[in-house]
Amino acid sequence: MKLTDIFSYAFSAIKLRKLRAGLTTLGVVIGIAAIVALLSITQGLQVAIASQLQRGFATDTLIVTARSESGFKLLVNDTQIIEEVGSGNVTVSVAVILRTGYIKNLENQTSRVTIVGVDYAKYREIYSSTFAAEEGTIPQNPENSSVVVGKRVSDPWNNGTFFCRVSETVTIIWTSRPLKNETYTGTVVAVLQEVGGFSFGGPSDTSIYIPITQAQGFFGTDECEMIIVKLKNADEATIDSTAKAIREAFGGQVTVTSSTAILNVISSVFSTIELFLGGIAAISLLVAGIGIMNIMIVSMMERTREIGILKALGMKNRQVLLIFLSEAVIIGLLGAVIGVGAGWGIAQVTVRVFSTGGSFGGGIRQTNQATLANGITISPVLTPTVLFGAIAFGLIVSVLFGLYPAWRASKLKPVEALRYE
Amino acid sequence: MATIVEALNLRKVYMLGKVPVEALRGVNLKVEEGEFLSVLGPSGSGKSTLLNLIGALDKPTEGKIFIEGVDVSTLNDGQLADLRRRIGFVFQFFNLIPRFTARQNVELPMAIAGLGKEERRRRAEELLKVVGLAERMNHKPAELSGGEQQRVAIARALANNPRFLLMDEPTGNIDSKNAMEIIQLVERLNQEKGITIIMVTHDQRLASEANRTVHMLDGLIVNETANKP
Numbered sequence: 234m235k236l237t238d239i240f241s242y243a244f245s246a247i248k249l250r251k252l253r254a255g256l257t258t259l260g261v262v263i264g265i266a267a268i269v270a271l272l273s274i275t276q277g278l279q280v281a282i283a284s285q286l287q288r289g290f291a292t293d294t295l296i297v298t299a300r301s302e303s304g305f306k307l308l309v310n311d312t313q314i315i316e317e318v319g320s321g322n323v324t325v326s327v328a329v330i331l332r333t334g335y336i337k338n339l340e341n342q343t344s345r346v347t348i349v350g351v352d353y354a355k356y357r358e359i360y361s362s363t364f365a366a367e368e369g370t371i372p373q374n375p376e377n378s379s380v381v382v383g384k385r386v387s388d389p390w391n392n393g394t395f396f397c398r399v400s401e402t403v404t405i406i407w408t409s410r411p412l413k414n415e416t417y418t419g420t421v422v423a424v425l426q427e428v429g430g431f432s433f434g435g436p437s438d439t440s441i442y443i444p445i446t447q448a449q450g451f452f453g454t455d456e457c458e459m460i461i462v463k464l465k466n467a468d469e470a471t472i473d474s475t476a477k478a479i480r481e482a483f484g485g486q487v488t489v490t491s492s493t494a495i496l497n498v499i500s501s502v503f504s505t506i507e508l509f510l511g512g513i514a515a516i517s518l519l520v521a522g523i524g525i526m527n528i529m530i531v532s533m534m535e536r537t538r539e540i541g542i543l544k545a546l547g548m549k550n551r552q553v554l555l556i557f558l559s560e561a562v563i564i565g566l567l568g569a570v571i572g573v574g575a576g577w578g579i580a581q582v583t584v585r586v587f588s589t590g591g592s593f594g595g596g597i598r599q600t601n602q603a604t605l606a607n608g609i610t611i612s613p614v615l616t617p618t619v620l621f622g623a624i625a626f627g628l629i630v631s632v633l634f635g636l637y638p639a640w641r642a643s644k645l646k647p648v649e650a651l652r653y654e
Numbered sequence: 655m656a657t658i659v660e661a662l663n664l665r666k667v668y669m670l671g672k673v674p675v676e677a678l679r680g681v682n683l684k685v686e687e688g689e690f691l692s693v694l695g696p697s698g699s700g701k702s703t704l705l706n707l708i709g710a711l712d713k714p715t716e717g718k719i720f721i722e723g724v725d726v727s728t729l730n731d732g733q734l735a736d737l738r739r740r741i742g743f744v745f746q747f748f749n750l751i752p753r754f755t756a757r758q759n760v761e762l763p764m765a766i767a768g769l770g771k772e773e774r775r776r777r778a779e780e781l782l783k784v785v786g787l788a789e790r791m792n793h794k795p796a797e798l799s800g801g802e803q804q805r806v807a808i809a810r811a812l813a814n815n816p817r818f819l820l821m822d823e824p825t826g827n828i829d830s831k832n833a834m835e836i837i838q839l840v841e842r843l844n845q846e847k848g849i850t851i852i853m854v855t856h857d858q859r860l861a862s863e864a865n866r867t868v869h870m871l872d873g874l875i876v877n878e879t880a881n882k883p
Contacts, residue, residue, distance in 0.1 A: 238765045249753050542749045545711060546763040547739030547814070549732050647711045651749070 234552050243559035250532070254564060257521075257528045261568025262575055264518030265627050269576025269620075271510040273613035274583060279503040281611040283496065293467035294359060295476055296434045296490045297460040297483075305486035306456040309449060315462055318482040322465055322475045327355040328457040329434065330448045334407040336386065336441055338397045346386055347440040348405060350448020350457075353381070356436075359463045363436045369399035369423035377447045380405065380419040384427040385438035397421055405443070407451065417451060419443065434461045467493065518626065521568070522634035525561050529638035533557065540642055541650025550643040557639030558632060565631020569624040573615075576623070580613035658722060658818055658850055659685040659708055665716035666703050666873075677703040679873035680717070685818070685852060690844040692861035693854045695870030701854045702822055704870070708852060709820045710737045722817060739767050742811030746823035748803040750795040756782060756806045757791040763813040781809040785839060801832030808839065818850035819843070825860060837863050 247254045297315065299305045309328040316323050330350035335343045354373050357364050364371070371381055380403060389396050397403050399421050407415045428438050436442075449455060462479070464471050476489040533540075540553055666678040677700045685691055695701045706712040707719055710726050719726045721737060729737065743749075750759045760778035769777075782791045785805040795803050804824060811819055821840070825833035837860060843849045853864060861867045862881050869877040 234766050234768055235770075242765075245753055538749070539751060542751065543762075543766070544735065545709070545738060545743045545749075546766055546810075547735050547737075548766045549735040551732075552766065648706050651711070651745070 234548070236555075239552065239555050240559050240563070243556050243563060246532070246536070246556075247560055247563055253528055253531075257524050258564050258568040258571070260521035260524040261518070261565055261627055261631065262572040264514065264521040264630075265569045265572025265623050266576035266579055267517050268511055268514035268626070269573050269615065269623050270579040270583065270613075271514050272507060272619045273577065273580040273615045274611075275503065275507045275510055276616060276619070277580070277584065277611045277613040279500070279507075280614050282503075283500065292492050292496070293464045294434070294492050295462040295464065295472065295479070296492070297462060297479055298458065298488050298490070300486055300488055303486050305483075307458070307460060307487065308455050309445060309457045310455070311457075311483075312460055314482055315460060315479055318478045319462065319464075319475045322471050324463050324465055325355050325358050326460055326462040327352050327359060328445060329356075329459045329461060330445065330452060330454070330456075331458040332407055332448075332452055334405060336380075336382075336397070337404040337406060339401055339403075342396065343406070344386065344389065344396055346383075347437070348407065348448070349440045349442045350445045350452070351442055352445045353442070356442075356461075359461055360435050363426070363428050364442075365426050366423035367426040369421070371423045375422070375444045376420075377444060377450075378417075378419040379422040379444065381423045381425065381442040382421055383425050383436065383438040383440050386441055387421075387424040399424060405441070405451075409453070415451060434459060469493075515626070518630055522630040525564060525631050526634040526638060528564075529557060529561055529635050530641075532560070533638045533642040536642075537645060537650050537653040540645050541647050541653065544645070544647035545651060553645075554639045554643035557642045558635050561631045561635025561639065562628060565627045565635075566624070568631075569627025572627065573620060573623050577613070577615055580615075584611055584613055656687045657684055657720075658687045658689075659683070659852070660720040661704070661708070661717065662719070663717040664704070664707060664714050664719060666700070666707065666712070667715045668703075677873055678707075678714070681870075681873070681875055683868065683875065685850065687850055688844075688848050689866065690841070690851045690864045691853070692864035692867045693852065693870060694856065694858065694861040694867050696856055698872075699870040700873040701856075701870045703873075705820055705822050705852070705854050709741050709743060710734045739763065739814050740817050742808075742814075742816035742819040744804070744807050744811050744819060744821040744824045746826040748795065748800075748807045748827070750803055750806055750810070752795050755792050755794055756787060756798065756802075756809075759795070759806055760791075760809045760813055763810060767814050777813065778809070781812055782806070784812070784843075785809045799832065800828045801835060804828060804832075804836055805839065808836075808843075812843070812849070816849075818852060821851065821853040823855055824853065825855070825857070833860070 297307065299307045307328070309330070312326040312328050315326045332348045334346060334348045336346050337343045353371050353375055357371060367384065372379055382397060387395055387397055401421050402418055403421055404416055404418050409415050425436055425438070428436050443451070462475070464475060472491045472493065476491065479489050480487060543553060661681050661683040664678050664681040665676070668675045668677055681704060693701045693704065707714055707726070708721070710721065713727055724737070726734070726737070751762065754762065757775070757778045760781055761774040764774040764777060779788070779791060782788055785808055787802060787805050787809070790798060790802060795806070798806065824840070825836050828836060840851060840853070841863060844851050855861050864881060867879045867881060868875050869879070
């Protein structure tokens with residue numbers, strides 16, 4: 234019997250029980266759709282986050298922070314120590330002082346921001362693509378009063394209603410201990426380009442930047458939160474040896490984190506999440522597989538006599554097996570193809586529902602202060618692996634669960650099958 | 655004339671629950687090519703069992719059955735299936751596939767044998783003409799009378815140019831007028847086309863239409879009569 238004839242025979246049998254076959258197919262559709270939707274959303278999220286991270290992180294940097302449990306503090310001029318121990322591998326290092334505070338504009342509106350004290354020139358050297366001015370210029374030898382602001386500080390709603398602009402005067406407010414508001418007046422010299430979601434050490438859209446010496450005076454400290462180190466290159470050996478040298482120089486009191494390591498951790502976390510979600514979805518596909526098995530067994534019993542006739546007409550066991558398997562495969566394939574489409578649709582809808590205005594996690598905060606939340610846009614990603622994997626998985630499940638009923642059908646004895654009422 | 659079927663001391667024991675039932679108790683039979691043989695007997699006499707064995711649908715418990723000189727009991731499932739392609743079955747209850755039209759039903763054995771679409775179609779139409787159903791070939795079994803359904807079944811049985819036709823009470827489910835027509839068709843096939851026919855029936859009148867009749871009782875052939883030439 235030709236394969237096309239086997240398929241068309243199987244198809245005619247399926248057509249006879251449209252509702253039943255339809256419901257079984259629906260089971261497969263749901264299973265596959267769940268897998269595709271979950272995986273494409275997760276992968277979309279991963280891509281979005283990874284691309285944000287890669288912009289916010291420079292892969293050739295190390296971030297040195299004090300180990301919080303030891304009470305050890307990093308000082309601004311510890312950069313000298315780092316440059317000494319990492320000689321050869323370190324091109325530049327920059328101390329970063331971080332505080333949370335407020336910025337007040339000409340209309341006396343305030344906005345909560347992260348105040349970052351940093352050496353503009355060195356910082357620029359590390360983050361040349363993100364610590365870049367969209368408006369104004371970042372001065373090489375800044376005045377103490379100069380302020381560089383992130384994109385969202387200047388244009389909080391991303392609609393041209395500006396909070397502050399270049400050359401406007403702003404007041405920077407910080408609350409010190411004992412509770413006392415320290416203020417000083419500065420001038421915006423530059424607005425940064427939009428950076429996007431996350432950064433670790435790197436420029437962010439919701440921060441303002443003041444010269445490090447100004448920060449030391451303003452915050453009354455020589456301690457810094459972190460020192461960012463730029464390496465000559467991003468290969469693993471350089472990263473490892475430099476990190477080790479720095480740790481040893483500070484007697485193990487500091488943590489040295491490489492951006493690459495963080496990216497790796499994040500990507501492995503995502504792989505785990507993906508596996509987990511995919512696994513849950515796969516369970517629903519298994520349930521669908523049992524559905525296929527169920528309908529095939531019922532179908533086999535109902536058609537016992539038909540099988541007897543086919544055998545009397547000279548059909549071989551193998552051909553009976555193939556006919557029944559084809560029925561399962563048709564259902565599985567149809568379900569898988571529809572399921573991939575449906576899953577893709579669900580992913581698109583879900584992303585739209587959970588994001589506001591096309592951004593994820595960037596909800597609107599209703600306060601009179603500027604909304605400074607960063608939004609990252611996620612769009613579901615359907616990789617060929619997921620696409621063909623889902624279809625293949627659907628097929629495998631249908632074949633696997635169709636195998637037993639098909640085998641039983643093929644083994645029926647012709648005389649007994651013909652006698653079956 | 656060549657012997658087409660030969661049964662030697664054929665025994666068949668069924669298990670009915672836990673009770674063994676002896677359906678055949680040593681049957682010897684020879685069928686020659688071109689013959690029209692009827693097997694007559696009351697129900698339970700073992701005639702259907704004999705037919706199943708001749709049709710390679712079942713294997714004997716003891717004894718041997720040769721079809722065209724080949725011992726059926728030595729064949730595996732696949733070889734049995736191949737053998738069945740050269741045998742035409744006609745059943746009491748027609749056993750057509752309800753979702754297929756008459757033509758598709760006749761095409762089915764040819765599809766199983768691996769014939770191409772065009773050839774199948776041409777031959778199916780030809781065969782339906784032979785059995786007088788040229789006008790009804792696109793009807794499904796439910797739209798056909800019992801007599802018409804049995805003609806479709808006969809056309810189907812002839813599809814793969816079988817060595818012989820096996821008929822199990824072919825008129826058992828058909829009114830007498832149509833039954834007569836079926837019998838005439840069978841006789842015509844035998845006389846004009848030289849097709850060997852083995853027909854099982856409990857109808858004395860029908861059996862006498864064959865060249866030769868074997869009488870069965872309690873799993874044995876008890877008598878043999880030659881009918882009109």
